[in-house]
Amino acid sequence: MLDTLLQALLSILNWQHLLALTAGVMIGLLVGSVPGLSGTLALALMVPITYSLSLTVAVVLLTAIYKASTFAGSLTSIMVGTPGTPAAAATLFDGYTLKKKGEGLKAVQMSIFSSVTADMLTDIMLLVAIVPMTALALMFGAPEFLILVLLALISVASISETNTGSLIKNLISGLIGLFIAMIGMEALRGSPRYTFGNSDLLNGIDIMVGVIGLLCLPEVFIQISKRFHKGNEKSNASLTAGGEKAKGLSWKEGIKAVPTILRGAVVGGILGILPGAGPSMGAFLNYQIEHQRSRSRKDKIKVGKGSIRGVAAAESGNSAVSGANLLPLFSFGIPGDAAAAILIGAFMIHGITPGPNIMESTPEIVYAVIFSLIIANLLLAPMAFIYSKFFNIIITKLDTAILYPIILTICLAAAYSIRNSMLDVALVFAFGVAGLFIMKAGFSRVAIIIGLILGGLTELSFGQTLVMGEGSLAILFERPISLVLLLLTLIIFLIPFITKLSQKKSQPTSESEGINQ
């Protein structure tokens, strides 16, 4: 095995692969940082270009694009308040709040640090333990997946964007998202629902439509109106506060976030090996865990109110998924998400079919791809740092009166490019207007997005669990992994209450004594 690993590493270390990696990271950063343009779109556009390249160069280029675009979505999320990708929606809470406080640079640096660290850990895990991880993935069936999906769904209850929000409003918001996900073809039988006779709606409502409409457009509308109201003042999009030099991430803050990042790597790693669970689910699940932990800790700034740990949780959770996502692709030939499906296409174009036999027939290719993921990460850290500085200069130099109308135009163009459909543009607009009312009424837009992401998965895994249990949900308690997951879920929710109780019993602590995170 060591020979194969060495051979794979040496095959990657040549100028073609390194050039492909650099180009891939650059393209991914550029595309991911434009609101509405996802890494999947970039991959789909790049596939025809890879026809003339060798298999490893092509796959290396595509994986680098995917990795960098997953990270880059957080840049616009933090700096402009409009997530570049659905996975970056969880970063919006704390990242954008930090930017408003003048700590945008710190948030961006934490985003880079947590993304690269968590992703690197799952890549190394994939490299050394691809066979045991395959066995673990096989042990996950519909009941286990259902518990994971439900755990992510429950996170909507605690995610409140405004001070007028409440548990009831968050739950209603999550249910609205779930209902929007019901539009289109039903997951189990394929019958149409709520399409109103429109064939474009048969494929349902794309998550990106929801993200652009609910998260980007209201922010654009509000910023444009604010700009006019305030008069001719200069951009407030700077990473700095009040003209002071922006504070970067300190070593202490970085080290304190390590446990959060490690949790993100584990959560993202487990979710990544399961087909269907994408980076968004990883981000929200890890964010939820951090949010619960924040309640029980003595943090001065709680997660959700501009905490650096919140950024670390969301970013580590989504980035860790992208490496582990390749496991179902290599082991079973099943794409973990849309981006992995495009990668399967690239493999097949070059005459290799991913599946159970790939580790026996061409293990050097699998290891070469994993090594390329690791090198892409090493390249991503400095490149993302330089790019974020460059990105910040553009955002800072541009007046908001120019920046936000341009973002509005990009959002509309990106909405059309999702499926080349005018219906998506109209839906983005409708969601945008609805998003304004939702904000005003104190409902949670992000909870709607979580519901939209998980709606189809919930229905499918619930249906499959019922089929497996022959109509009974008792199967959830009969399988060892699902039982462990259920217990873990219970523990996650009980920890804050137990800690609060023990804190009350021991000594009352004032908030000012807490950790400044």
Added chain:
Amino acid sequence: MREIMSYLVIGLIAVVFIVITPAQTSYFEPEFGLTPRTFPLVILWGIVGLSCIGMIVTVIRRFSSRYAANYQTDTREEGQENDDEAESIHFKKIFLLSLLTAAAVLFIPYIGFYVSVGIVLWIAFAIAGRKKWSRNIIYSVVTMVAIWVVFEKVMSVSLPKGSWFL
């Protein structure tokens, strides 16, 4: 009152969807208790139920004088930052911008994406506070050219040209 209205509107929308569900979904024999209508109906009834709970909780809170006093102080302290931010938002301008965007979306199939959204962009610059119309035209044209290059040439995504120009 706004709280109750928001719950009422959401609840009513859910009721409308419950009513139209039989017409908008196909009927299948239940398999393990599941039909294509099961999940949507569970969700919609959930929204209706939570809206009712929300309204009841709001009414109880309002009539509880002890709570009202605490609530006012709490929200005043916590919501200060948000209130300041909300004050700076000009809702008439948001309405105007929304109308403009709606008009752009409606006209895209006829006059194309570039002309329709270009005009909105030009006006949006003015709404955002840039007074020089001639400069705004230049910015709009440059932005639309950049969009054309990125989408049509780099990404091969053809944005609608408009039936009037075909």
